[in-house]
Structures are given as structure tokens and as C-alpha cells.
Amino acid sequence: MRLVTRGDLDGVTSAVLITTMEKIYSIELIHPQDITDKKFEITGEDIIANLPYHPGCAMWFDHHEHSKTDGLPGNFKGSYVIAPSASRVIYEYYSSDKLKRYEYLVDETDRFDSAQLTVKDITDPDGVILLGYTVDSRSGIGRFNRYFIDLVNWLKTMPIEDVLLKPSVAERVKLLRENNAAFLDILKKYSRQDGNVVVTDFRPVNKTPIGNRFLIYTLFPETNVSVRIQWGPEKRFAAVTIGHNILNRTSRSDCGQICSKFGGGGHRGAAACPLVPEKADQQIAEIIESLKREG
Ligand SMILES: [Mn+2]
Structure with a gap:
């Protein structure tokens, strides 16, 4: 088999x-x-x-x-x-x-x-x-x-x-730690809290940094949901991802439903949508408003 x-x-x-x-x-x-x-x-x-x-x-x-x-x-x-x-x-x-x-x-x-x-x-x-x-x-x-x-x-x-x-494991662990250390610095720089929502906007960054996607919740423990924005390939769209805080599971919002209004999808706890650059700022503001309203 x-x-x-x-x-x-x-x-x-x-x-x-x-x-x-x-x-x-x-x-x-x-x-x-x-x-x-x-x-x-x-x-x-x-x-x-x-x-x-x-x-x-x-x-x-x-x-x-x-x-x-x-x-x-x-x-x-x-x-x-x-x-x-x-x-x-x-x-x-x-x-x-x-x-x-x-x-x-x-x-x-x-x-x-x-x-x-x-x-x-x-x-x-x-x-x-x-x-x-x-x-x-x-x-x-x-x-x-x-x-x-x-x-x-x-x-x-x-x-x-x-x-x-094992060397191949240890090598990856070392890389993970290096990535996360750099990611933490950049997360602090490009994230802000808006009520129960933490918004990370990586659009000003040339190369989107990579690191543990949960680190944001250790930096903003009082928020219960995160919004992350980064450019898609060739800046054709702004990729928005929304996720419930896994360390503070109190959000009542339905991420999948919110993203489906903007041509994306996902489930209750995490979802994503691609936004056209011209409308992105307005639509991101709407997404944040929904997340604040739904609590
Ligand atoms: Mn599985």
C-alpha cells in the first residue's frame, strides 16, 4: 500500500x-x-x-x-x-x-x-x-x-x-530560532492594537518576513483576534489573514464569514482574503470594525 x-x-x-x-x-x-x-x-x-x-x-x-x-x-x-x-x-x-x-x-x-x-x-x-x-x-x-x-x-x-x-533536525531548529528572533523585532515595529484587535501591516516591508504565526499573541495578550496584511505576488493584491488569538480564545467573530464578504474564505477561527490594492485600506478598516463590533 x-x-x-x-x-x-x-x-x-x-x-x-x-x-x-x-x-x-x-x-x-x-x-x-x-x-x-x-x-x-x-x-x-x-x-x-x-x-x-x-x-x-x-x-x-x-x-x-x-x-x-x-x-x-x-x-x-x-x-x-x-x-x-x-x-x-x-x-x-x-x-x-x-x-x-x-x-x-x-x-x-x-x-x-x-x-x-x-x-x-x-x-x-x-x-x-x-x-x-x-x-x-x-x-x-x-x-x-x-x-x-x-x-x-x-x-x-x-x-x-x-x-x-539529528543534524538535519538541529539545523532546522537553528533556522527557526533565527527567523523568529528577527520576526519578533519586525512584528513589534509593524503591529498596533486597536481595541480587541491587533493589526500587523507588513506592506511597507520589502520582503515579507517569516516566523511563528502565533508570536503576535505573546506580544498582544489582551487582544483576542489578529489581522495581518502583506503584499501578494507583484503587489497585485493585499493578502489579509485574520485569526483568533489562541492564547485568549474569547473572540465571538466568525473570520470565515467576514473574509467571504471580501472574496476570501476560511473557517471560524482563521480565514484569509485577497484585496485589490485601491480598495484595500477601506476594506481593511471595515474588517477591523467588524472584528471590534463582534467582540
Ligand atoms: Mn491535521
Whole structure:
């Protein structure tokens, strides 16, 4: 069988579990869009995990809310449950003694994948959470098949402390720390608080900086929602992302609904929309007003 999954920590842990329970000869990493756009061929030899359903697959495991709105299959092998991670869904599906030793890995994957993080998990992460950032495409250090496969093999054969000492892991950790230190400075410079909203406008910056997307919440703990603005490619549009503060989960706003008014989308807790440059300032002001009004 082939495992088709996503290149993130939940994908890694899903792969650890599935390769323990099934005969897997290769692992393929794809984006959820590749399934919905039918860009990637799925056959009866494939187990899909942490990705949307495809009718051609042998088994499917997922936990994402939006897989439900896309239309659930009537009958399939595997499991779909709204859960903190796909790894959790797989762990529960097999309920095998063979997987018991991965209990902690699954617990931490739950926390990372559902952003149930503490301030320390953001500013000074360690263990599985730290490893998670090294396979997070949003950390800006890419995702590589070799690295992914290595992590799966290492997590099956050594404790997390030893996995973190592997040179390819340590190198990514070092890069993450450097990126985050620079990102923190630039975040402070381009962010301001407006009531319950923190607004970061990176449009004056030439090259959009990359760093932990949750750092903003450690700087503005009294806000409950963030708005980030940065230029899209060739400044054709202003990319706006809205997200609930994961350290202060009191926002009543529906980010997805707000963004859908401006041609974007997402879910309740996080969403994005592209704005045409001429209208961006006006529309950003409207978005901030909605977020303040909704509280
Ligand atoms: Mn997931």
C-alpha cells in the first residue's frame, strides 16, 4: 500500500502509526488542494490520511471540519471524526497495543495540530512541539520528502530527545530560532492594537518576513483576534489573514464569514482574503470594525 498524506507534524505522526499497522511501501506528500482539484491520481492501493476524501482510495482517515462540508462518503474503510488531529483518529481506529508507545506523540500532535499551545510552546518550544515547527510549511523552511521520511523512521526507533539531536533536525531548529528572533523585532515595529484587535501591516516591508504565526499573541495578550496584511505576488493584491488569538480564545467573530464578504474564505477561527490594492485600506478598516463590533 501507499500512504498519501500532508507534509506536517500530523502527517508525520499519522505515518508513524499507519506504517506500524499496515504494509506501506511508499509515502507521498501532497496538498489538500491536489485532492479537491483532482490533480493527483489516487488508486485502490492508497491510504489517505489528514487530507480530504477521494472515492478511489482503499482507506481514508481525517479529522478536518471542512471535509464534512465537502460531502462525506456514505461508505468507506477507515475513519472520519472531528478530532484534534488525524493521528488521534488513526490511533483510536486501530486501538492496538502496538501503538501504545506512541501515546505521548499523539497527545502532543493533538496539541500542535489544534493550536492548543502555551506561551512557552510559542517562545521556547521543546520536544514534539519543537519538532512540529520544523515540518510546518508556514514556518517558511519548506517541506521535503526525505526529511519527512527520516522523521517517521526516527520517531519509530528513538526517543524524541534523540530525534531533535539529528543534524538535519538541529539545523532546522537553528533556522527557526533565527527567523523568529528577527520576526519578533519586525512584528513589534509593524503591529498596533486597536481595541480587541491587533493589526500587523507588513506592506511597507520589502520582503515579507517569516516566523511563528502565533508570536503576535505573546506580544498582544489582551487582544483576542489578529489581522495581518502583506503584499501578494507583484503587489497585485493585499493578502489579509485574520485569526483568533489562541492564547485568549474569547473572540465571538466568525473570520470565515467576514473574509467571504471580501472574496476570501476560511473557517471560524482563521480565514484569509485577497484585496485589490485601491480598495484595500477601506476594506481593511471595515474588517477591523467588524472584528471590534463582534467582540
Ligand atoms: Mn491535521
